[in-house]
Amino acid sequence: MKQKQTFSFFSTYELAYLAMTVATCTVGRLLFQFLPNIQPMTAIFLIITLQLGVFRGLLVNILSVLITNIYLGMGVWTISQILAFSLIICLMGLFCQSMLFRKSRLLQALFSVFAGFLYGFIFALIDVKVYGMPQFWPYYLVGFSFDLLHAIGNGVFYLILSPIFQRLFIKTVKKQA
Structure with a gap:
């Protein structure tokens, strides 16, 4: 007797890994809000994109931004945040196609620093378009010092979190097999 095969977009372990990642983003953003x-x-977002691809990076991005903005305040800036992170995730996806980039944690960390400036x-x-400001530059x-802090924070967090998420990812993949 044939068993009916069902289509599952995410494995149970991958879904748990993604949920844990969204929770980590949420708690991390709330913890460092000061x-x-x-x-x-x-x-x-960059680590997840490297490990699981652009789609899952975008999924974690959207859920994390929406959930944290429920706590920190929802507004038109939420759209700007999601779009800015989405463009960075897509760019990361392009860089991930290079094997040199995928194997070099230093290049990845440098990209995360660049991503802080790009996000800003x-x-x-x-913002200039949404709020109808007359000049961009x-x-x-004025916000460049905040972008500098974002960039430095990205580099530090990437170097700290990348090995941790790598180990978690390997454990998740082993459970799937």
């Missing part, structure tokens, strides 16, 4: 622009979300740039571009430059 420090301006220093939080582990960007680094975690994209966010400022969207003065607005962007």
